[in-house]
Amino acid sequence: MKSCVITGPGNSMAAYPEVREVKLWNDKREREMYDNFADLFAIIKTTEKLEKAYVRDVISAKEYEPACAKLIAQFRTLKTTLKDTVPDVERFMEAYKMDCPAAANRLLMSGVPATVEHKSASSDTGTAVAVAECVQHYITAMDSLRLNMVAVDQVHPLLSDLVSSLSKVPLLSPDFEGKVKGREWIAVLNKMGAADELNEQQVRQLQFDLESSYNAFINSLPKSSA
Known part of the structure; x- marks a missing residue:
């Protein structure tokens, strides 16, 4: 079981002799769930950054397409793993204050890279x-x-x-x-x-x-x- 120590404001524990331990998880299953939450959060955020980079021509279509396809595949795999704990990804995004409209469109609506969706x-x-x-x-x-x-x-x-x-x-x-x-x-x-x-x-x-x-x-x- 992992935990962290809360000492209150300031940097010296000596000034706060009574510390409070905060449990981040209680068992291995719960720890894995939070690890998966972190992975889902990271995939959504990364997809949002990738979409913006492509729109702003920071990366080429050749670089964008395989990276986006990989993120979509990872998202679908993780979504299946979390189907019981995160039945609605949009609500997950709302709960964690994730303002990622481009990622939501790419992962939840389109399901394919923009280069495929809007092929020249x-x-x-x-x-x-x-x-x-x-x-x-x-x-x-x-x-x-x-x-x-x-x-x-x-x-x-x-x-x-x-x-x-x-x-x-x-x-x-x-x-x-x-x-x-x-x-x-x-x-x-x-x-x-x-x-x-x-x-x-x-x-x-x-x-x-x-x-x-x-x-x-x-x-x-x-x-x-x-």
């Missing part, structure tokens, strides 16, 4: 290859739902890959249905634990959204690309 039209990957990737991710996601793969840790990476691949297609506008719906579903999944499963209504709605946006995707392509 120019891409190293050719349009035809990007289109093929999108088709593959659409089919994989829809087939997975039909096979009842509905746990968050099964659905989330499929939708993240889909949104990422859609961002590489220069023909699609930022408000393309598939991008918008994909980000909305990722935001929903970010509020759930990794082992949680979509209910029947959610699965049906996600299937509908995927099929609808897939058809819109195919119809948006020139005949030669489709």
